[in-house]
Amino acid sequence: MAVLPRSSSSLELTIGFSSSPSFPNSSGDQGACGMKDLDINQVPSGGGEEDWNTTASMEDEEESSNGGPPRKKLRLSKEQSRLLEESFRQNHTLNPKQKEALAMQLKLRPRQVEVWFQNRRARSKLKQTEMECEYLKRWFGSLTEQNRRLQREVEELRAMKVGPPTVISPHSCEPLPASTLSMCPRCERVTTTAADKGPNKINAASSTAATMSPKVGTAALQSR
DNA sequence: ACGGGTGAACGTCTTACGTCA
């Protein structure tokens, strides 16, 4: 059965995560549901080398208070982690054959490889979210500062009040009386009525505010 | 001894796909 991955989140897209479609499940891998009867902490048959590194002994079969066998914590060896990371860099999801092969190579069960990839994807996403959160905070701070500056500017201009306020015409480089200007409500551009023909952006520092957008942020994140 | 962090493992939900009536 071919199950395409669900649409990637925007975060994944911005950082360029690639996920390959799963191949038809021909390997008899039981997935998350079918493995409940297997002891996840047992070394695969024929396995067991110095790389197999768990802090709990495999022969510990004591019963837990709720009847089932106690959950043991597997610690992956450095080599196992390195190989998994390397594989994750190439692909964030594994098809059943890749999973099987990797599990064989690592002397782990396919289920363990699968779980590792699930957790790794989750950690990756969390990290990405944290980065984006950090970026948005900085962006907010910068906008706040810009807003403060602009408000100060407005106050100063109001305080000046030396005759009618003027702006500089980009065409004639002559000062224009503000009374000749009007704001187009649709495109939010300043137009002149008589003295200066054609729509103009007002020649003021305040136009810089419109240049920042969240898209800059995703681009910035991509470059990291 | 104790608490917090880490990460492997788990349970549940959602989604996509195949099959069949």
Added chain:
DNA sequence: TTTGACGTAAGACGTTCACCC
């Protein structure tokens, strides 16, 4: 041929808990 119900597989997500510092 189309459609809706149903089963299955796989990933996302939240949580649990063993282990370490």
